[in-house]
Amino acid sequence: MALVVQKYGGTSVGSIEKIKTVARRVIETQEEGNQMVVVLSAMAGQTDGLIQLARELTDDPDDRELDVLMATGEQVSVALFAMAIKSMGHDARSLLGFQAGIHTSHLYGKARIQEIETGRIKKDLEKNRIVTVAGFQGLDDHGDITTLGRGGSDTTAVALAASLKADVCEIFTDVDGIYTTDPGICPRARKMDSISYDEMLEMASLGAKVLEIRSVEFAKKFGVPIHVRSSYNRERGTMVVAETKDMEKVLVSGVAYNKNEARITIRKVPDQPGIAASLFESIFKSGIIVDMIVQNTSEDGLTDLTFTVPKVDFFRTMKSVKEVADKIGAEKVLGDQDVSKVSIIGVGMRNHAGVAQKMFKALAKENINIMMISTSEIKVSCLIEEKYTELAVRVLHNAFGLDDDQEEKGQ
Numbered sequence: 128m129a130l131v132v133q134k135y136g137g138t139s140v141g142s143i144e145k146i147k148t149v150a151r152r153v154i155e156t157q158e159e160g161n162q163m164v165v166v167l168s169a170m171a172g173q174t175d176g177l178i179q180l181a182r183e184l185t186d187d188p189d190d191r192e193l194d195v196l197m198a199t200g201e202q203v204s205v206a207l208f209a210m211a212i213k214s215m216g217h218d219a220r221s222l223l224g225f226q227a228g229i230h231t232s233h234l235y236g237k238a239r240i241q242e243i244e245t246g247r248i249k250k251d252l253e254k255n256r257i258v259t260v261a262g263f264q265g266l267d268d269h270g271d272i273t274t275l276g277r278g279g280s281d282t283t284a285v286a287l288a289a290s291l292k293a294d295v296c297e298i299f300t301d302v303d304g305i306y307t308t309d310p311g312i313c314p315r316a317r318k319m320d321s322i323s324y325d326e327m328l329e330m331a332s333l334g335a336k337v338l339e340i341r342s343v344e345f346a347k348k349f350g351v352p353i354h355v356r357s358s359y360n361r362e363r364g365t366m367v368v369a370e371t372k373d374m375e376k377v378l379v380s381g382v383a384y385n386k387n388e389a390r391i392t393i394r395k396v397p398d399q400p401g402i403a404a405s406l407f408e409s410i411f412k413s414g415i416i417v418d419m420i421v422q423n424t425s426e427d428g429l430t431d432l433t434f435t436v437p438k439v440d441f442f443r444t445m446k447s448v449k450e451v452a453d454k455i456g457a458e459k460v461l462g463d464q465d466v467s468k469v470s471i472i473g474v475g476m477r478n479h480a481g482v483a484q485k486m487f488k489a490l491a492k493e494n495i496n497i498m499m500i501s502t503s504e505i506k507v508s509c510l511i512e513e514k515y516t517e518l519a520v521r522v523l524h525n526a527f528g529l530d531d532d533q534e535e536k537g538q
Contacts, residue, residue: 169200
């Protein structure tokens with residue numbers, strides 16, 4: 128008997144009919160001889176609707192109460208799902224995050240799972256119940272409800288799979304797997320049979336929205352195999368697993384992009400120890416994530432410093448940086464929101480030279496200017512003008528042999 132954890136997103140349970148469809152699918156999997164734990168998101172649009180209600184009441188809703196409010200979305204889903212299972216003649220038990228023993232840090236809206244007490248879930252499984260757990264939520268050590276941030280139901284599912292030592296964690300979405308890039312802008316993208324944890328981490332951090340990054344971190348740490356597949360068919364999807372030697376034969380596995388980028392440049396900054404620390408201190412204290420950073424060669428004791436932040440944090444960052452720039456005597460602060468980041472990812476890069484040069488050449492051929500570059504062992508990212516994003520993705524996808532009519536190349 129296998130223990131299977133399944134997670135269904137908001138679109139998969141977006142109506143009563145869809146909930147019934149998911150219930151039938153879960154029952155079929157149980158009847159194949161499996162123990163079933165099912166994690167559900169709120170019904171499609173419900174979380175946004177709850178946030179809108181709070182915003183109508185106040186421009187600055189209390190963080191604690193906002194988490195209490197948002198957690199109700201998943202409560203609706205799991206209750207309706209358990210009712211559906213029971214109406215079909217099978218036993219089920221719905222559990223909210225705290226009832227499932229999910230303990231989190233004390234950070235409303237962005238809590239992190241610290242521990243899961245699985246005793247209650249195991250008792251229900253022993254009684255042959257289908258256990259359905261509300262995703263996205265938990266309880267902190269003050270006894271308050273917390274939420275894990277957008278995409279948190281993925282993290283709930285993988286964390287439960289790790290704690291229960293499940294055989295597999297199946298993430299059901301509105302796509303049928305993980306593609307070499309976004310099929311919406313590159314019709315020749317291919318579905319991958321498998322991808323390594325490290326490649327998936329890079330793709331998630333670089334803009335791919337199929338899996339939430341913390342769920343992949345959990346999977347890698349605890350060796351949980353993730354099967355990303357469609358809610359609408361029975362086809363095999365994509366396995367996210369530990370790296371194998373065969374994966375290194377492929378030079379580039381995927382192309383990612385992120386339009387949620389903004390660039391900030393501080394001109395003529397004094398090139399002295401501690402200046403960079405003072406510039407970034409207020410940004411880091413605000414919880415703003417800085418991505419790419421470039422510092423030019425010093426001339427006459429002055430330098431230019433350029434970095435990127437999420438577009439949503441652009442104005443807040445500009446205000447903070449301008450205040451510090453005035454104090455340290457920098458010349459001026461420039462900002463640009465019309466940028467995006469395109470990236471190539473692949474574990475095969477570790478053992479092959481010339482990958483970056485091939486990327487730069489492909490972009491240059493289309494007269495796409497590169498503003499900034501960052502690299503790691505298994506990825507190269509370029510900041511470009513946002514209007515060229517789709518073109519850049521298609522060009523790179525083709526250049527590295529990823530189109531569906533090309534053979535995978537280990538160049």
